[in-house]
Amino acid sequence: MALRRILKFPDPVLRQPTVAVGDVSAHKDLAKLVADMTDTMYASNGAGLAAIQVGDTRRLFIVDASIAGGAENDPPRVFIDPEISYLSPETEQTEEGCLSFPGIYLDVKRSLKATIKATGLDGKRFELSAEGLFARALQHENDHLTGKLLVDFAGPLKRQMIKRKMEKLNRAELEGDDLDDAATAD
Ligand SMILES: [Zn+2]
Numbered sequence: 001m002a003l004r005r006i007l008k009f010p011d012p013v014l015r016q017p018t019v020a021v022g023d024v025s026a027h028k029d030l031a032k033l034v035a036d037m038t039d040t041m042y043a044s045n046g047a048g049l050a051a052i053q054v055g056d057t058r059r060l061f062i063v064d065a066s067i068a069g070g071a072e073n074d075p076p077r078v079f080i081d082p083e084i085s086y087l088s089p090e091t092e093q094t095e096e097g098c099l100s101f102p103g104i105y106l107d108v109k110r111s112l113k114a115t116i117k118a119t120g121l122d123g124k125r126f127e128l129s130a131e132g133l134f135a136r137a138l139q140h141e142n143d144h145l146t147g148k149l150l151v152d153f154a155g156p157l158k159r160q161m162i163k164r165k166m167e168k169l170n171r172a173e174l175e176g177d178d179l180d181d182a183a184t185a186d
Pocket residue numbers: 097098099100140141144
């Protein structure tokens with residue numbers, strides 16, 4: 001089990017452009033990346049995670065199996081080079097969180113249904129249609145691959161509040177790290 005550090009807003013890497021994977025077999029480290037992302041996501045009780053959130057710019061994300069129509073103990077569903085081909089005009093507004101914004105929840109309006117094409121870890125292209133929470137997760141994770149973040153759905157006042165809260169959290173985390181470093185240096 002290998003955990004990767006989840007980048008927190010406003011880390012500029014979260015806004016970086018992502019790169020298409022293309023031929024899955026040409027990326028020997030992809031299975032390892034997905035395994036690490038899986039461990040990292042579950043260690044933080046997440047339901048989805050994009051590679052860019054652990055600092056890898058390749059276009060892929062994972063979604064927890066129980067949300068993605070699988071059994072609870074199935075591995076997460078992997079979406080490589082995803083393209084959303086349909087978004088329903090019917091929308092739903094629900095509170096949404098993000099592992100790059102710990103403790104922050106925001107009402108976000110999303111399409112109720114979505115159709116997505118993507119490549120699996122086996123290199124095969126597939127298409128599926130999703131509804132509700134699964135459709136929401138697909139839209140949220142796909143946003144990460146275009147640099148769009150939860151904070152972008154907030155109004156200007158709320159946006160300032162989130163920024164301040166995250167900067168405070170990041171400072172606290174940094175100071176915690178310094179303490180750890182001092183302890184191991186001794
Ligand atoms: Zn997210």
